Amino acid sequence: MARVVVIGAGYAGVMAANRLAAAGRSDVGVTVVNPRPDFVERVRLHEHAAGATHAVRPLSGLLHRDVRLRVATVETIAERSVRLDDGGALAFDHLLYAVGSTAAHDLPGAENAWHVADLDGAQALRTRLRQLPGGARVVVIGGGLTGIETSAEIAYHYPFLDVELVAPEVAAWLPDASRTRIARKLVDAGIVLRTGRRATAVHPDGVATDAGWLPSACTVWAGALAVPDLARRSGLPVAPDGRLRTDETLVCLGHPRIVGAGDAVAPPRHVAAHLRMSCQAAMPLGAHAADTVLALIRGERPVALSIGMVGQGISLGRRDGFAQATHRDDTPRRFTLSGRAAALVKERVCRFTLSSMRFPRAYRWRSGATPTVPAPTPTTVR
Ligand SMILES: Cc1cc2nc3c(=O)[nH]c(=O)nc-3n(C[C@H](O)[C@H](O)[C@H](O)COP(=O)(O)OP(=O)(O)OC[C@H]3O[C@@H](n4cnc5c(N)ncnc54)[C@H](O)[C@@H]3O)c2cc1C
Known part of the structure; x- marks a missing residue:
């Protein structure tokens, strides 16, 4: 055996x-x-x-x-x-x-932030969000997929909270048109974008950035994975x-x-x-x-x-989303999908992962190609 x-x-x-x-x-x-x-x-x-x-x-x-x-x-x-x-x-x-x-705690004071990189982190944030009074400010750090999806999800389910996203850029790796589209959707969802600045430390009552202090009742660290x-x-x-x-x-x-x-x-x-x-x-x-x-x-x-x-499927709350088709080497193709259709595609993909595990011998995937451009650092982009 x-x-x-x-x-x-x-x-x-x-x-x-x-x-x-x-x-x-x-x-x-x-x-x-x-x-x-x-x-x-x-x-x-x-x-x-x-x-x-x-x-x-x-x-x-x-x-x-x-x-x-x-x-x-x-x-x-x-x-x-x-x-x-x-x-x-x-x-x-x-x-x-x-x-x-899991989450990389590589930002000073990261222990003062919540995160969604593993179940314990997500569960603790779930509890914290339920305790917040109306008008409380939630600051999400990170303009990658996790930061985008998390801020949109919180804004969708907690419309009475003030959600802010802090990052040098949002979806920096995507083409200009896709980036602009996602940023507009986040703003339409009521999220304040604090772009062009970098978080330097997390404190229990706020976030220090290279462009000043941001008070926060709940900070979510959506940066690198380790x-x-x-x-x-x-x-x-x-x-x-x-x-x-x-x-x-x-x-x-x-x-x-x-x-x-x-x-x-x-x-x-x-x-x-x-x-x-x-x-x-x-x-x-x-x-x-x-x-x-x-x-x-x-x-x-x-x-x-x-x-x-x-491709990259991004959920933006429960009724909106954005999908960017990619070449085999993960560089963006021209095709994108937006709105409810993209949200549905993302939901289907999540369900497909579970059914694929149940039928593992039937599971097939797209074959690879030699990358033509340097890929993003795997620990910083999901
Ligand atoms: C909020 C969020 C949204 C995401 N959305 C997407 C998405 O839309 N699309 C996408 O492609 N990816 C997404 N990802 C990334 C994706 O979830 C991960 O890349 C994926 O889970 C990696 O799979 P894995 O099997 O390598 O590890 P995991 O799914 O992390 O599983 C690892 C397992 O190993 C166990 N383990 C760890 N150490 C030990 C040990 N010493 N002994 C025994 N067991 C151990 C862990 O408990 C865990 O059960 C997302 C991630 C997050 C956090």
Whole structure:
């Protein structure tokens, strides 16, 4: 029996575990280790924070029936086993590293801010928003996708709060026309845009910026993401930001029994420079990682990664949105969609991720292309 241990039941880990189990090999046993018995729909955490939805569902309804779930946190990875925080250990023949990402606390005073990068953060913000009196000011820091979606979601569900967005620019990576469109929609939603300035520190009662002080009853940090330090702590090869370094088949460099997927891995640039930290990339990475593990079990040479991006779907509250089609290398195409239609597309995509995990062998993705322009830094753009 080949024992496969998957660390992390997020988009990459669940897709990988289910695809392995659905391969129907009686000589492969799959165990997933995750700190909670639930799947967290991270792509809905801004909705969760604003009280629009509950972004948590039992893993029992999502994992393949032959996958075993161990509710625990992996503390360290050794040569052929992982040590768990409940005092236990699991031996493996193949390990799939899919620990995802969370908020980077790299802004001074970030502990004074709320965030939506993980469930605990989103839950705390949900509680805080419900306590705020009418007219209270909420300052969202960050002009990336998370900052845009979070400020719009809060403004939609809490029209009696004053929502402000602070960032040097909003959607800086998009073409001018798309940027202008999104900014106009945010303003129409009642959000005050404080662009052209950078937050320098968060205090309990406000935000210091390079253009002055902004009082705030609730500050939301929607800046960079960071990865857990499990790989680094375990002595595995990591990129400077802590992501596990792999070859182009997702096998960890120098550790042929370890395969990585999702936000927490750094495959070589020639196959992955264009892959943002995103669910859009994590799902095919998880599927590819499963195929790599199966090839290793069969004693075959795994194939190189090939993933093309499709677009960026942005929800702006529940009734509005914006979608930017992209080339395979994630550079923008001319096609965009806006308004209710874009909101519907985004909602469909969120649902599609769950159904894809339930039918993992049928899951297909767009093939990749060599990037033609430098990609955004994966830790700063989702
Ligand atoms: C508010 C928000 C909105 C987003 N919207 C979009 C979007 O519209 N489109 C898009 O493509 N992407 C979006 N993203 C990004 C997307 O959610 C992530 O890129 C995606 O979740 C990465 O998947 P993953 O499987 O790598 O990691 P995750 O989904 O983060 O899962 C990792 C899992 O590993 C577990 N874990 C961590 N450490 C350990 C350990 N030591 N032991 C055991 N388990 C561990 C975690 O608890 C978690 O369950 C959004 C993110 C946020 C925060």
